[in-house]
Amino acid sequence: MRAAGDTGWVSGTEQTKSFIEYELKINAALGATKVAAVCTYLADVTADEFVAIVMAHQDALDRPHTCS
Known part of the structure; x- marks a missing residue:
């Protein structure tokens, strides 16, 4: 199975932290299954x-960021 996610709606440090905690739970639940998932994140995040x-x-x- 393949899955794709867009996290463009995640905004701010607290929401990002909560979403990452959710993703870690999903990773644990998937374990060694044959699931390929792609997630995109906004580039505007803190270090x-x-x-x-x-x-x-x-x-x-x-x-890398490109200049226009």
């Missing part, structure tokens, strides 16, 4: 939030 997001996932990619 602490960024670290928490990366730590809550098996893999993470960050696209």
